[in-house]
Amino acid sequence: MAETVDVDLLIVGAGPAGLYAAYYAGFRGMQTALIDSLPEPGGQIAALYPEKLIFDVAGFPEVKGQELVDRLVEQAKPFSPHYLMGHRAEELVHTDDGEHVVVTSHRGQEIRCRAVLVSGGIGTFTPRPLPDAEAFEGRGLMYFVPKLDVLSGLDVLIVGGGDSAFDWALNLEGIAASVTLVHRRDRFRAHEHTVELVMESSTEVLTHHEVARIHGDERVTAVEIFNNQTDERRTLEVQAVVAALGFKADLGPMKRWGLEQDKRKVLVDTTMATNLPRVFAAGDITGYPGKVDLISVGFGEAATAVNNAATAINPDAKLFPGHSSNQ
Numbered sequence: 001m002a003e004t005v006d007v008d009l010l011i012v013g014a015g016p017a018g019l020y021a022a023y024y025a026g027f028r029g030m031q032t033a034l035i036d037s038l039p040e041p042g043g044q045i046a047a048l049y050p051e052k053l054i055f056d057v058a059g060f061p062e063v064k065g066q067e068l069v070d071r072l073v074e075q076a077k078p079f080s081p082h083y084l085m086g087h088r089a090e091e092l093v094h095t096d097d098g099e100h101v102v103v104t105s106h107r108g109q110e111i112r113c114r115a116v117l118v119s120g121g122i123g124t125f126t127p128r129p130l131p132d133a134e135a136f137e138g139r140g141l142m143y144f145v146p147k148l149d150v151l152s153g154l155d156v157l158i159v160g161g162g163d164s165a166f167d168w169a170l171n172l173e174g175i176a177a178s179v180t181l182v183h184r185r186d187r188f189r190a191h192e193h194t195v196e197l198v199m200e201s202s203t204e205v206l207t208h209h210e211v212a213r214i215h216g217d218e219r220v221t222a223v224e225i226f227n228n229q230t231d232e233r234r235t236l237e238v239q240a241v242v243a244a245l246g247f248k249a250d251l252g253p254m255k256r257w258g259l260e261q262d263k264r265k266v267l268v269d270t271t272m273a274t275n276l277p278r279v280f281a282a283g284d285i286t287g288y289p290g291k292v293d294l295i296s297v298g299f300g301e302a303a304t305a306v307n308n309a310a311t312a313i314n315p316d317a318k319l320f321p322g323h324s325s326n327q
Helices: 016-027 043-048 065-079 163-171 192-199 252-257 295-313
Strands: 009-012 032-036 082-085 089-094 101-105 110-113 115-118 124-127 155-159 178-183 204-207 209-216 220-227 233-236 240-243 247-250 265-267 279-281
Touching: 009 016, 009 101, 009 110, 009 295, 016 032, 016 043, 016 065, 016 115, 016 295, 032 110, 043 065, 089 252, 101 115, 115 295, 155 163, 155 209, 163 178, 163 192, 178 209, 220 240, 279 295
Parallel strands: 009 032, 009 115, 032 082, 115 279, 155 178, 155 240, 178 204
Antiparallel strands: 089 101, 101 110, 124 247, 209 220, 220 233
């Protein structure tokens, strides 16, 4: 078991809000650690849509998800945050003197800190599996597309009718040799404009179709699909299957910490403080009247949380440290 990590602020969740909090806490002179169950920083963005263009982040007319994550990591880098990736925050206890919080990961790593900032987005999330397809995971079957070029020149089958399915179909245009999208209904959850663009592209869209069986030895070679209204079957020769069936989100162990919640949101006040001493929250995981789930909102909440955590750690500290341009 590794030695206890001792920092001023532990950030639970290394998504955009958490990464920005690491920068801002460093700017305020705090030592930080970030803990996340995913293997790489970036949260949902890095796992679900790294190649998707994001249009509502201030200062970026458009930016790919992974590029935004990379820039946030770069922004925090001068302050040397300690990354604990592949660790899920499991237990949280306050020390007897009330001056510290101790968090233990599911792998036994202990982090001792003066305050905690929960920025875990929607909590731990896992993809909804494609039935009877587990044997091909990592061998042509994937639930996320980390980089579009891994599918370059391949015949790709995408299963699903949501934003991720249609975004990947659109972004794979001109990269994959061919793209076929199947959905079990004739209605889609994806944004109407994206659906229109895919329908106008070279992607073959088959509604009322589902996967019957995946064929292959070492890797996927073909997929048998069927029409769920007529039971007509056909076999598609493909080398990759993207199962974009959504994901299950779970606040997991955080439910046991005693955080006040409402509909899977952690309730906070105007300082981003939760009901637990020295525990703050920011980003999509927070809930309060008028809350809007935007990355840009999460950035503002992270700065508010960090500044208020600074005064909780040191009552003599100023709430507002001044503008970064004055430093």
